[in-house]
Amino acid sequence: MIRPTAGRGNAGTLHFPDVSDLADPLLEVEDLVTSFRTTRGTVHAVDRVSLTVNRGQTLGVVGESGSGKTVLSRSIMGLLPARDVLRSGTVRFAGHDLTAMEPAQLRQVWGAQLSMIFQDPMTALNPVVRIGRQITESLRLHLKMDRKEATATAIELLRSVGIPSPEQRIRSYPFQLSGGMRQRVMIAIALACAPRLVLADEPTTGLDVTVQAQILDLLAAMQQERHMAVILVTHDLGVVAKRADDIAVMYAGRIVERAPTRTLFAHTRMPYTRALMDSIPRLSDPSGTRLRAIGGRPPDLIHPPTGCRFSPRCPYVQDKCREADPPLRTAGSPDHLFACWFPLVDGVPSGPSGSGQPVTLTTNGAPNNAVEAPAS
Amino acid sequence: MLAYLAKRLGQLVVVGFIISILVFLLVHLLPGDPTVVILGPNDTAHNRALLLAQLGLNKPLYQQYWIWISHVFSGNLGESYVTHESVGHIIATGFPIDLELIIVSQVVAFAVAIPLALFTARRPNRPVDNVATTGTFGLLALPPFVIAPVFVAVFAVALKWFPATGYTSFTTDPATNIHDMILPGLALTAASIAVYYRLLRSDLISTLQEDFITMARSKGLSNRYIMMRHAFRPSTFSLMAAAGVNIGALLAGTFIVEYLFAMNGLGYSIVVAVQQRDYLVIQGIALVVAIAYVVLQFIVDFLFTVVDPRVTRE
Structure with missing residues (x-):
C-alpha cells in the first residue's frame, strides 16, 4: 500500500503544522452559527453548535432531513457560498481557527488536511472528467507529485478502496461505474492526501443496504489504518451506533444531545x-409491526x-x-x-432538574403530566 | 464512438440527398425565368421558347433534376446563363471569402465571449456582470448593416487604418488579405459575441451550483482551475449548439457585409443570381451551402461526444 503521506516530507506539513497539544481534541467547534439570507427570511440552519472530535476517533452527527447536519459539515469546512451566508463562532482544527483563515489558506487545508465525502457520488463526481484525474489533481496540488507519481498513487488508492483492475478503471468516467464503485472512488479522492479529518456527509444514503455496510466498513478500515478522525453525518442512528465513538444528535440546527455512544444508548436523556x-x-419485532x-x-x-x-x-x-x-x-x-x-x-x-445537577430518579411511571410545570 | 459517428454520417448522406431535391424545386418555384434577363423584357415569345429549349428548361422537372444531379456527381455544376462563368468557379472564388469572414468573426466572438463569461459567471449580479450583460444586450441590437457603415466611417474613412472596400485573395497576398478581412469580420461578430457570452454565462452559473463543483472546491483547487477544468466543459453544450446554427446562418448569409465591402462571396453571388433567375448558380451555391451546413452540424455532434463521453451512449 502506498501511503501518500510517505512522499510528503515536510512540504505539506510546513503550511499547516499541528500546533495544538496532541492531548487536545483535533477539532473543536465552538458556538458555530450559520444562517442563510433568503427571500423568505433568514434560515437559521446551524445554531450555536459546539462539538469536539479527538484524533483518530469518529463522531456521529445524527438528525432528520433539515436538521442542519449537512450545513454543519459544510460550515465546519468553511465550504459555503460566499454571499448571503452569516457564520460566527470558531472552528479550531489542529490548533488553527479555520473561521479566521483567508480563502487561499483554507485551500491549503481543504483536501490535504480536511476532506469531505459527499452524499451522492453521481452528482459529486464530475461527469465529464475521468476518475483518474479527479484523484490525481489533489495529489499534484497538495503533495506536488508529478503526473507519473500521481497516477501510480491513484492506482494504488483505487486498489486500496477495492476497485478491481484499477489500471483500467483510472481511465473510466463516473457513469461507467456502479453506485458502490463511485462511492469507493469518492472515498479514494477524500483520502488521497491522507487528511487528518474526513467529513462524511451521508456517505451511504444513496446506496443499497448491502453496499452501505461495505462502504462503511471500508471507511472504518481506512480510518484505522491512517489514524484519521471522521465525522459521520447521517439520518440513521443505526449506522453510527456501532461505528462512532461519540454521537451528537441534531434537531432544528442545534445539538440536543451529545455523549459517548455507549452512554447515549444506555442513558438517553x-x-x-x-x-x-x-x-x-x-429484527426481533414481530412481522407486521408498525414503524414508530x-x-x-x-x-x-x-x-x-x-x-x-x-x-x-x-x-x-x-x-x-x-x-x-x-x-x-x-x-x-x-x-x-x-x-x-x-x-x-x-x-x-424526570422531574425538573437544576442545571448541571444529576437528575434524580423518579419512580412515577406515567409518561405524561407526571411532573408539574415548575414555577419560573 | 465510431459506430455513433458512422450512424450520424449515414443520416447526413440522406439529408444531403433530400436537400438537393428541395433546392432544385425551390428554385423552380420562383416566378419568372432566366429568358427575361438574358433577352430583355421586350423580346418575342418565340425567341423565349427557343432559348428555353436551348437551356433545356422546357423538359419535365424530373428530367431537369436528373440532368443536373448527374452532372453534379461528375463534378460539373454548369455555368451561369448570364455571364457564362462556370458555377464551380463562382463557388471556388466565393467560398473562401465566406469562410474567412466566418473564421474572423467567430474567432473574435469566442475570444471575447468565453473569457468574459468565465470571469462574470463567478460574480453573478455584481457590477462587472451587469455591465457585461447589458453591454452584450446592446450588441445584440446592432445588426451588421448598422455596424459596418459605422466601422467604415470611423476606421476606414476617418482613421484610414483599414481599406473601406476590396478583397485580395489569401494566396495572392496573405497580409493584405487578413487586413482586408478585419473590418467586415468585426462587423459580423457583434451578435455572435452577445449570444455566446449570454449562453455560456448562464450555463456556467448553473454548472457552478452542481455538487461536483463543491466537491472540487473541497479538494482545495483554485477557482481558476475549477472554472477551466471542472466548470467550462460541461457548460459548453448550448454554446456549441448555438455556434453550429449561427455559423450555418453566416454561410452565404453575409450578403449585406459582402455588398458593403464589395466582395464577391457566396452571399453576394446568390442574391444576384436569384434576381437574375440564374438557376444553375442558385442551385450550385445552395447545394454547396447546404452540404457545408450538414457537415458543420456533423462536426458539432462530434464535438458533443468529445466534450461529454456520455453522449455516445444515448
Whole structure:
C-alpha cells in the first residue's frame, strides 16, 4: 500500500503544522452559527453548535432531513457560498481557527488536511472528467507529485478502496461505474492526501443496504489504518451506533444531545434521541409491526418555535418546554450533554432538574403530566 | 464512438440527398425565368421558347433534376446563363471569402465571449456582470448593416487604418488579405459575441451550483482551475449548439457585409443570381451551402461526444 503521506516530507506539513497539544481534541467547534439570507427570511440552519472530535476517533452527527447536519459539515469546512451566508463562532482544527483563515489558506487545508465525502457520488463526481484525474489533481496540488507519481498513487488508492483492475478503471468516467464503485472512488479522492479529518456527509444514503455496510466498513478500515478522525453525518442512528465513538444528535440546527455512544444508548436523556432510536426497525419485532415514526415534521428554520424546538412533537411536552429554551447541560457524566427540561431517566421523563445537577430518579411511571410545570 | 459517428454520417448522406431535391424545386418555384434577363423584357415569345429549349428548361422537372444531379456527381455544376462563368468557379472564388469572414468573426466572438463569461459567471449580479450583460444586450441590437457603415466611417474613412472596400485573395497576398478581412469580420461578430457570452454565462452559473463543483472546491483547487477544468466543459453544450446554427446562418448569409465591402462571396453571388433567375448558380451555391451546413452540424455532434463521453451512449 502506498501511503501518500510517505512522499510528503515536510512540504505539506510546513503550511499547516499541528500546533495544538496532541492531548487536545483535533477539532473543536465552538458556538458555530450559520444562517442563510433568503427571500423568505433568514434560515437559521446551524445554531450555536459546539462539538469536539479527538484524533483518530469518529463522531456521529445524527438528525432528520433539515436538521442542519449537512450545513454543519459544510460550515465546519468553511465550504459555503460566499454571499448571503452569516457564520460566527470558531472552528479550531489542529490548533488553527479555520473561521479566521483567508480563502487561499483554507485551500491549503481543504483536501490535504480536511476532506469531505459527499452524499451522492453521481452528482459529486464530475461527469465529464475521468476518475483518474479527479484523484490525481489533489495529489499534484497538495503533495506536488508529478503526473507519473500521481497516477501510480491513484492506482494504488483505487486498489486500496477495492476497485478491481484499477489500471483500467483510472481511465473510466463516473457513469461507467456502479453506485458502490463511485462511492469507493469518492472515498479514494477524500483520502488521497491522507487528511487528518474526513467529513462524511451521508456517505451511504444513496446506496443499497448491502453496499452501505461495505462502504462503511471500508471507511472504518481506512480510518484505522491512517489514524484519521471522521465525522459521520447521517439520518440513521443505526449506522453510527456501532461505528462512532461519540454521537451528537441534531434537531432544528442545534445539538440536543451529545455523549459517548455507549452512554447515549444506555442513558438517553432527550426524548428526540429516544424517538430516533425507537424509529429503527428491529429484527426481533414481530412481522407486521408498525414503524414508530416521529409524528409531525421538523420545524421551519426561518421561524423556529419558541422554547424547546422539539416541543411541538414531543410526547412529554410541558408548559415550560413551550416557554423557555432548555440549555445544554450535563447529568451523570460530564461528557453527556443534553438540552431538555424534563430529561428521560430509564425511558420516562424526570422531574425538573437544576442545571448541571444529576437528575434524580423518579419512580412515577406515567409518561405524561407526571411532573408539574415548575414555577419560573 | 465510431459506430455513433458512422450512424450520424449515414443520416447526413440522406439529408444531403433530400436537400438537393428541395433546392432544385425551390428554385423552380420562383416566378419568372432566366429568358427575361438574358433577352430583355421586350423580346418575342418565340425567341423565349427557343432559348428555353436551348437551356433545356422546357423538359419535365424530373428530367431537369436528373440532368443536373448527374452532372453534379461528375463534378460539373454548369455555368451561369448570364455571364457564362462556370458555377464551380463562382463557388471556388466565393467560398473562401465566406469562410474567412466566418473564421474572423467567430474567432473574435469566442475570444471575447468565453473569457468574459468565465470571469462574470463567478460574480453573478455584481457590477462587472451587469455591465457585461447589458453591454452584450446592446450588441445584440446592432445588426451588421448598422455596424459596418459605422466601422467604415470611423476606421476606414476617418482613421484610414483599414481599406473601406476590396478583397485580395489569401494566396495572392496573405497580409493584405487578413487586413482586408478585419473590418467586415468585426462587423459580423457583434451578435455572435452577445449570444455566446449570454449562453455560456448562464450555463456556467448553473454548472457552478452542481455538487461536483463543491466537491472540487473541497479538494482545495483554485477557482481558476475549477472554472477551466471542472466548470467550462460541461457548460459548453448550448454554446456549441448555438455556434453550429449561427455559423450555418453566416454561410452565404453575409450578403449585406459582402455588398458593403464589395466582395464577391457566396452571399453576394446568390442574391444576384436569384434576381437574375440564374438557376444553375442558385442551385450550385445552395447545394454547396447546404452540404457545408450538414457537415458543420456533423462536426458539432462530434464535438458533443468529445466534450461529454456520455453522449455516445444515448
